[in-house]
Amino acid sequence: MKIVPDSNIVLALVLTLPYTPASINKMREWQEQNTELLVPTLWSYEVTSSLRKAIASRSISDEIATRALQHILSLEICEVPPTPTLHLKALEWAAKLNQIVAYDAAYLALAESEGAEFWTADRRLAEAARNLGAYWVHFIDE
Numbered sequence: 001m002k003i004v005p006d007s008n009i010v011l012a013l014v015l016t017l018p019y020t021p022a023s024i025n026k027m028r029e030w031q032e033q034n035t036e037l038l039v040p041t042l043w044s045y046e047v048t049s050s051l052r053k054a055i056a057s058r059s060i061s062d063e064i065a066t067r068a069l070q071h072i073l074s075l076e077i078c079e080v081p082p083t084p085t086l087h088l089k090a091l092e093w094a095a096k097l098n099q100i101v102a103y104d105a106a107y108l109a110l111a112e113s114e115g116a117e118f119w120t121a122d123r124r125l126a127e128a129a130r131n132l133g134a135y136w137v138h139f140i141d142e
Helices: 007-011 020-032 042-056 062-074 084-096 103-114 123-131
Strands: 002-005 036-040 077-080 117-120 137-139
Touching (some): 002 007, 002 020, 002 103, 007 020, 042 077, 103 117, 117 123
Parallel strands (some): 002 036, 036 077, 117 137
């Protein structure tokens, strides 16, 4: 089985977020099942940026952010290099979802291309994608 987790799910492993317990349980389940975790390459930048935001808001210290990033980057998550096809699919998904940017769409494009499930902590994104027939999209608190 292949899973594409959104960056927010992985961040919940190291930050206290409303969906942290669900994220921890899902990641544990996926590890126990030897699930292949795939992410677009923008994922690591999103994670790093989110940790930087947490530092700037004084939610965490530099030291905690550094340890958190090291932990996240040590997880068995495969960053899939971009291809023209993935970029085109992301552009299509962004249009379908009426999004100005294509960051979320990159995850959807990868999941669709790989025949994988996509998991997110963004309820609106999950619902919008499922309304478009993407029943392989899941909200973490379901």
